[in-house]
Amino acid sequence: MVGGLRHGEVCSDRVVALPGAYRDQMRTLAGLLDVALRAVVRRYFLDARIRAIYSLPPDLENILRLAAPTPYRVGWYRPDFILDRDGTARICEIGARYPLNGWMVSRAWSRGQTDFWDDLCAPYEPGNTVALVHAQEPSGEIDCLSDHLGHAGVGFIAVRPGDVSVHAGALHAQGRRLDHLILQLDRNELPMLAPDVLAHLVASGPYFNDVRTVILVHDKRVLTVLSDAEIMRDAMPADLYGRLRPHLIASVCARSPAEAERLLREDGDWIAKPSSGGRGIGALVRSACGEADWADRVRRDWPHLMFQPYLEQLDFNDPDFADPIHMVGMLLCRDAVCYGNGMFRGSNDAVINLHQQRGKLYRCEAVP
Numbered sequence: 001m002v003g004g005l006r007h008g009e010v011c012s013d014r015v016v017a018l019p020g021a022y023r024d025q026m027r028t029l030a031g032l033l034d035v036a037l038r039a040v041v042r043r044y045f046l047d048a049r050i051r052a053i054y055s056l057p058p059d060l061e062n063i064l065r066l067a068a069p070t071p072y073r074v075g076w077y078r079p080d081f082i083l084d085r086d087g088t089a090r091i092c093e094i095g096a097r098y099p100l101n102g103w104m105v106s107r108a109w110s111r112g113q114t115d116f117w118d119d120l121c122a123p124y125e126p127g128n129t130v131a132l133v134h135a136q137e138p139s140g141e142i143d144c145l146s147d148h149l150g151h152a153g154v155g156f157i158a159v160r161p162g163d164v165s166v167h168a169g170a171l172h173a174q175g176r177r178l179d180h181l182i183l184q185l186d187r188n189e190l191p192m193l194a195p196d197v198l199a200h201l202v203a204s205g206p207y208f209n210d211v212r213t214v215i216l217v218h219d220k221r222v223l224t225v226l227s228d229a230e231i232m233r234d235a236m237p238a239d240l241y242g243r244l245r246p247h248l249i250a251s252v253c254a255r256s257p258a259e260a261e262r263l264l265r266e267d268g269d270w271i272a273k274p275s276s277g278g279r280g281i282g283a284l285v286r287s288a289c290g291e292a293d294w295a296d297r298v299r300r301d302w303p304h305l306m307f308q309p310y311l312e313q314l315d316f317n318d319p320d321f322a323d324p325i326h327m328v329g330m331l332l333c334r335d336a337v338c339y340g341n342g343m344f345r346g347s348n349d350a351v352i353n354l355h356q357q358r359g360k361l362y363r364c365e366a367v368p
Helices: 020-042 048-054 058-067 103-109 117-121 140-151 187-192 195-204 211-217 221-227 229-235 238-247 257-264 291-304
Strands: 011-019 076-083 089-095 129-134 155-159 165-167 170-173 180-184 270-274 305-309 326-334 337-341 344-347 360-367
Touching: 011 020, 011 337, 020 076, 020 089, 020 211, 020 221, 020 229, 020 238, 020 326, 020 337, 020 360, 048 221, 048 229, 058 187, 058 195, 058 211, 089 221, 089 238, 089 326, 103 140, 103 326, 103 360, 117 140, 129 140, 140 155, 165 195, 170 195, 187 211, 195 211, 221 229, 221 305, 229 238, 257 291, 270 291, 291 305
Parallel strands: 011 360, 129 155, 129 180
Antiparallel strands: 076 089, 076 326, 165 170, 270 305, 326 337, 326 344, 344 360
């Protein structure tokens, strides 16, 4: 057992080997992504094309306006990628709302990354109180951090958004002053924080991830923005974007029923993903569902979906599967730093979703 995961059932005993040159490429990719994501956040209110792609509701835009004057950093996030037929890593989504999911099980079981533990724990000193703020998402892997901090003399409490209040110029919960907050909230749960709490948090509170990361970076429509060469060449140096672009998948959003109909007329295989959420939940592959179901989904849900061509991918063999499998990897990133690869997920299904028992986890190891 590792982190509650059973070997042979969810965790494969087989290993993905990562050569040094590949790891160097991923470190470079993380730096390019950091430049691009910060540019998208910075230009959100400056570029109507970006706002049109996101089509955010007013309550979330109000939170972005509240945070706009404060310095921004992306924080802890996980770009997911597939390996295309040429073996190139192609980013398929970015996980950033539950910032440490995937990190702890990777640290415990995989060897594809340098240790991030010291950087993660550096802000917390004995006597501090750290609050995990969560709603529907349980604590999960972050319990590893809370256990460690407890042994180091750092208080760690789990609270609901409504438990946090402002008193005497500081955030409090459960009768304790809070020195640091870790947000484990979906963007739609951010308004559950009281307005004065949210204002204090974004103005002065040491916390992660930044609300702009939760709202804009975790949203899969960020990949539509990143795929738009005209937008991105106005946002970042052309040479840097030219190096990032081969690692992107051309992603699109429909902005009207007419655009949804045009998508239905596109040739080839496609995947539709809910713009918010994760874990493969709600994703639909055209070839796996049939044209009638595909058309119904696109016409019904187009305002909430992001679309990508379903790329041909590198095949892997695992005797536990009857057919070749495909892999989805994750990068463990904080700002421009890539600590390496986390766990890989593999399956012979069109959508890899461990939460619905569609695939296995594979550890990775660095090789010379």
